[in-house]
Each structure stands twice: as structure tokens, then as C-alpha cells.
Amino acid sequence: MPLCRQSRPILVLLALCLLPGLLVWAAPVEARVLSARIARVTTAVAVLEQVEVDLDWPAQAPQGRLRLRAARIDAPDLGYRFGTVDWQCPLLRDGKGGWRCDGMVRSGRGQPLRLSLDLASASTDVRLARGAARLEVHRQAATPDDTVVDLTRVPLAWAQALSSQAWKEGRLKAGTLDGRLTVSTPASKPLQVAGELRLAGAALETPDASIAAENLGARLRIDYRKLNDTSLVAIDGELLGGELLFGTAYLALPQTPIALRIDGSQHGNAGWRLPHVEWRDGRTLVAQGMLAFSPDATLQDADFTLHSDDLSPVVARYLSGSLAAAGLSDVTVAGAADVRLHLASGQISEIDADLHDVTLHDGKARFRFDALDGDLRFSSGAALVNSMLRWRGGQLYGIDFGTAALPLQSGEGELRLRQRVSIPALGGSLRFDRFELRPPAGERGLQMRFGLALEAMDVGVLAKALDWPAFRGTLSGSIPNASYVDDRLVFDGGLAMRVFDGEVSVSSLSMERPFGVAPTLSADIAIDDLDLLAVTEVFDFGSITGRLDGRIADLRLVDWGATAFDAEFHTQQKRGVRQRISQRAVQNISSVGDASFVGSLQGRLIGLFDDFGYARIGISCRLVNEVCTMGGLHSAAAGDAAARGFTIVEGSGIPRLSVVGYNRQVDWPTLVERLAAVGKGDVKPVFE
Incomplete structure (x- = not known):
């Protein structure tokens, strides 16, 4: 099974897992040839099978030739599984009691990468590079459970396998990663991946294209943990522009930073639960709440509060996709609003909206509402809730209408008028006797x-x-x-x-x-x-x-x-x-x-x-x-x-x-x- 492009970071495991043995095998420089065949090597991070080590060091020569091969490498907690890996390099002493080896590593038909190893008495450093992309792994003998990973312009696709552990449907297509992560593998404790990442030009999608992103930028602090069949994640940082698609919801993010915080958990084959989600887009939108998804990433439950001091950018940034699907792509909105939204089992359960001097205008001149004020409450429960919505005036297909107040009531999933309402129009009136x-x-x-x-x-x-x-x-x-x-x-x-x-x-x-x-x-x-x-x-x-x-x-x-x-x-x-x-x-x-x-x-x-x-x-x-x-x-x-x-x-x-x-x-x-x-x-x- 050839190594896929997305799995290249795991190549360093081959070197890391065999470093102690290299010290023993390479110590007697008088030995001209050394070979070893190991059926299975098990570490806290990965399992290597059918490992072959060959060292050829001519007598009195300043360096030898090292070759490491593995028929299969499996790192289940990180999501990597591949085979037929071959690394060859000249093995040198560093003059301080350590070793160095720098050479090309190949897997199947994939393009080769340069893998460099520095093995000191108290530390191990591994570098994987291709072009401007570089991934470095650092380990200290004093903290054997921790591995530090430095990323420089690393293609986002290299993280596909690790990403699939948290999101199986996601496909990473483009973008680069910079930053530092610490991978901790303590005995009897969760695997932990934590650190800071900078994302640029990211693109991703699901097979059915229901979720997608293009040209996404971000600065994120990540803490991911996994023990047995439980995964935990905490993300805190900023989004720096780009486009996101969730079903019909299309988000065009501004270049100004949007603060983001997500805490989530997943157990077994269940979907992800996000008990705390926070989104801060200046005066345009502040959203806080919880989300819960089914295993196929369908939104099941939500409890969110949203606040906007300036609704003008909301349509272009957050609602253009949904409005376009309803034939309302030319709608503009202004004013301020507070909304609480509750979903249960994928259906709207409650809406409680307070509108403050909101104006809705259709660019195709089909309708306009001026100075919408008041509250709008919707409930799917048996208990009835009342609200009152007012406007100063408006227009429908070129026909002006006047001031009105709508006394509303909701229950059992229906919103209705509590009494008749007359709206001044065309010198007479338009009277609604009922509305549901x-x-x-x-x-x-x-x-x-x-x-x-x-x-x-x-x-x-x-x-x-x-x-x-x-x-x-x-x-x-x-x-x-x-x-x-x-x-x-x-x-x-x-x-x-x-x-x-x-x-x-x-x-x-x-x-x-x-x-x-x-x-x-x-x-x-x-x-x-x-x-x-x-x-x-x-x-x-x-x-x-x-x-x-x-x-x-x-x-x-x-x-x-x-x-x-x-x-x-x-x-x-x-x-x-x-x-x-x-x-x-x-x-x-x-x-x-x-x-x-x-x-x-x-x-x-x-x-x-x-x-x-x-x-x-x-x-x-x-x-x-x-x-x-x-x-x-x-x-x-x-x-x-x-x-x-x-x-x-x-x-x-x-x-x-x-x-x-x-x-x-x-x-x-x-x-x-x-x-x-x-x-x-x-x-x-x-x-x-």
C-alpha cells in the first residue's frame, strides 16, 4: 500500500521508533556490515511491521550508509496507516557523541522527501522537507512522552489523516500550515495534540459538497485529546477571511479578524457535541451557544443567542446563500437585533427575536419594510407565547402601505395573529382577518x-x-x-x-x-x-x-x-x-x-x-x-x-x-x- 501524500508527517516515526537501536548497532565502527530483521516494533505512537535495518560502514571510514525499510506503519491514534517506506542516508558522528543522517525517503510511487535526523545524547531532532515546506520533530530524553512538531509552510493536505480522526468526511484540498504542536503520549492517559497554528489559503470540502471552504485564513490555538473512543477538542483563535459553506448557508468572511472559540467532544460513533461555541465579528454579529451534530454531520440540536448592533453587513457575510435559495438574493437589511434560537432534533423549537429599527429592502422592488420594531416569538411547545411586531410603513410590488402593529401568538409550531389587523394602503385598507x-x-x-x-x-x-x-x-x-x-x-x-x-x-x-x-x-x-x-x-x-x-x-x-x-x-x-x-x-x-x-x-x-x-x-x-x-x-x-x-x-x-x-x-x-x-x-x- 503506497504512502499517500496526506500521510507524509508520519514518516518521522520510522526514524524515531528505531533510534535506540541505532546507537547500539552503529557503536562498533569496526563492523563493516550490520543487518537486522524485526517482525514488529511497538511504541506509544505507532506500530511498525517487517522492519529491515541495514548499516554498511567500511573500516576506518568517516561515515557509513544506513537504510531503513518498513512494510507497514500503523499509527491509529493519529489516523495514519501506510506501507513500503524506504529511507537511505549517510550516517555520521556529530563529534559530541551523537549521530546525524540526512537522505531521501520514498514510499510507493510518491515523490521523495528529504528526511534528516540529529540524534544527540539528550535529544532527537527530525526534519522532513520538500521545497519550502518543512516539518520538524523534536524530542528530549528528559520528557520522553512529549514530541514537539514545528510546521513551516506545510501543505494542509499532509494533515489529512490526523484531521480524519476528528472529522471523517472532511477532505483537505489546499492551504498551508505554520506553527508548533506538542504531541503527548503518556501511559494510561489520553493522547494530546496541543499548540498554535496559522492557516493560509485553506480549502476543504465533504464528498457531497454540503460543507466547503475556500481561501480560509486563521490563527488558532488547538488542544485535541483522545482516549479509547472519546475525543475532546478545544479551539480558540481568529478567522482571517475566506469563504465557508454549510448546506445553503454561505459565509463570506471579512479580512478583519473574527474571534472564534469552540469546545467539543465525541464518543464512539456518535456525532460531535459542541457545548460552547463563540463567534465575535465586531458590531456585525456576536453569537454564543451550543451545537450538537449527528454522525453524518447534520445539525441536530442548537441553543444560540445572536446579537447585532449593525445588520447592514449581515446579509453579504452570512445570509446570501440562504436568501438566494429562497429567491431573495437582492435583499438588504439595516438596524439592530437580538435573537435566541433553539433547535431540537433538527427542527426549530423556539425563536425569540427583538428588532430595533430594522429596514428590509428588496433590490428588485418587490417589497420594503421600514422601521421594524418589537419582538417576534415562536414556540413549538404547547404553552402559548405572545409578541408584538410593528412597522412604520413599506411597499409591496410598488404599492405603498402604512403603519401597522401585529399582535402575534405562537404555540404547537405555529405563528398566528391574535386579532384582526388593518393596514392602510391605496387610500383604503388591507384587512387581515387571520394569519397562520x-x-x-x-x-x-x-x-x-x-x-x-x-x-x-x-x-x-x-x-x-x-x-x-x-x-x-x-x-x-x-x-x-x-x-x-x-x-x-x-x-x-x-x-x-x-x-x-x-x-x-x-x-x-x-x-x-x-x-x-x-x-x-x-x-x-x-x-x-x-x-x-x-x-x-x-x-x-x-x-x-x-x-x-x-x-x-x-x-x-x-x-x-x-x-x-x-x-x-x-x-x-x-x-x-x-x-x-x-x-x-x-x-x-x-x-x-x-x-x-x-x-x-x-x-x-x-x-x-x-x-x-x-x-x-x-x-x-x-x-x-x-x-x-x-x-x-x-x-x-x-x-x-x-x-x-x-x-x-x-x-x-x-x-x-x-x-x-x-x-x-x-x-x-x-x-x-x-x-x-x-x-x-x-x-x-x-x-x-
């Missing part, structure tokens, strides 16, 4: 249920906020039950807008990924008895008098762009209501519907009239795969066009003018361009 929230647990994601009512909202204010044409009206409605499950928001009930002296109602409303990537909206819209003159004046379409009914069924918007619907609009005769259409409106309809005029007069005379009477107007569009299938009142009855034509405007009176469409399949982007051209007045009539 369950945070993610296990395979189940976030769930919400609520009921709300819209009361006397000003449609004109809404139109201005959404950059719609200016029109007036009120928006009211009730949604007695809405639910958010599996990233899908479904509304029961409907909304009604009193606009243009009629009503527009919305039903079957639902949203997918409302705050995520490519949000999707589905709805059915019904239009009842709108004043066409008011509609056409607001949308600058020309002038049409009459009353309009219609529907937009199976509407589907993806990222706020229409991808499917089945729409139909038609006029409804009403006693006492004139039905007239201006020439500009006629040519706009003909442009949108890809239609032509059919008149009772010569086309050149039609331009002499400002408006015309009509009996009916009707147009439809069914959008599928970016193609709009057009329709009208009925099939036209004029010549060869009858097979494909459809009437949009049915004329009445003199002059009698009708508008007939001939292209039933219209490209949707083209139709959108035509609608835009109508708004600019860039359309020309077509006469037949």
Missing part, C-alpha cells in the same frame, strides 16, 4: 394560511403606482382563505374593482414562486358593463361609446409576461346608450385585429366621417405557445374571405362600416407591438 404560519420542518417547506379583505382602495393610486394609464375607481374584495404550500400561493374567493362605471372581478387567483425566480400568476378575470367611452379615453384608443363585457380565462403570467389565456370582449346593447365608434378607434381595432374596413361607401369617402354607428363589437384571442388565435362576432360573409374572415365591428346605419379580420393566427409578440403602436398613434387603416 408554520416554518419549514423536515421535508415540509414553509406553509401559510390567511384570510384578507380589501376595503375601498383607490384604483387611481394603484394605477399610478404600477405605471398604468390614469383611471379612477375603487378596489374591494374578500379572500376568506388563502394558502401558501410548496412555494405556491392559492387564493379562495375573489377581488372586485369598481372601475369605468362597471366591475372587473378576479377569481381562481394563484401564484407560484411569488418571491423566487420567474414568478408565475394564474387567474380568471371577468369584465361586466364597463363604460367604453371612459375606457377608450383613458387608454387613448380613440372614442367608442357603449357598454363592454368580457372575460380573460385561464390567464397565466410567467415573470409578469403573458404566456397563456383565453380572452373575449364584446359590447352589450343597453337602452338609452348610444353606440358610436370614431374613425381613429376603427383603425386601431383594424391594426390590433389584423383587419380591414368593409364599407357601404367608397373607401376614399369614409375618411369624411368622424364616427360611425355600430350594432356590435366583438374580438377574442386564445394564446398558446406565443400564437394568438383570433376571432370575432361571427364569420364574415364576403366572397372568398368567408372561409377565413371574422367580423370584429358590425356596422349600423349610414354610412355603414364593418371591420373584418382575416388572419386568425397572429404572433403574440407582433400583437404586443401593434398594441404599443396604437398607444403612439402609428397605425394606418386598410380599406377593401
